[in-house]
Amino acid sequence: DIQMTQSPSSLSASVGDSVTITCQASQDISNHLNWYQQKPGQAPKLLIFDTSILETGVPSRFSGSGSGTDFTFTISSLQPEDIATYYCQQYDNLPYSFGQGTKLEIK
């Protein structure tokens, strides 16, 4: 099974800051990586698929990059509404798997 290691587990930043989350797969997953945003009491929301493609309607301040085993998720200018927990997820091989999550807070 593929293990997804996400870091950091929590992050505190100021409005306007650039924020980066990393996700490492235990084996090569090509570009088969998605990123989700989850706010308290809500279902997750798909933000980015295939490592770097933004879902329709997702602001351009969100971006993703990487390939193989190492991936990065970036918010270029943090906004108050971005406070949430973010998860990476691989779909290269069954069983699909999520990273442990990164809880993002405003400083």
Place this chain on the structure above:
Amino acid sequence: QVQLVQSESEVKKPGASVKVSCKASGYTLTSYDINWVRQATGQGLEWMGWMSPNSGDTGYAQKFQGRVTITRNTSINTAYMELSSLRTEDTAVYFCAGAGFSSTYGMDVWGQGTTVTVSS
């Protein structure tokens, strides 16, 4: 519009089984894969299993093998996840999620979640 509507919350005793439904509306269930994901309070997302409603093919996380069964009834556009031999640690919110609507294989349509509480 496209949505997945899940069944109501359940309270079960240890050792019992629970069957959660996920009804597709605005599209035909067989058009897109369904995944099941759970989340215990304050914890992360845990992938449980997958089904192709078109073929009936399924795949499960090793952790749940032998305890989880994903099925569907195409005549009523509904998928199901049944978890047996429940333990207190199965207390969680269970989500169904459709994949590939507007992405290659992102879970882009989610149900509202079903809370399952396991308690004696």
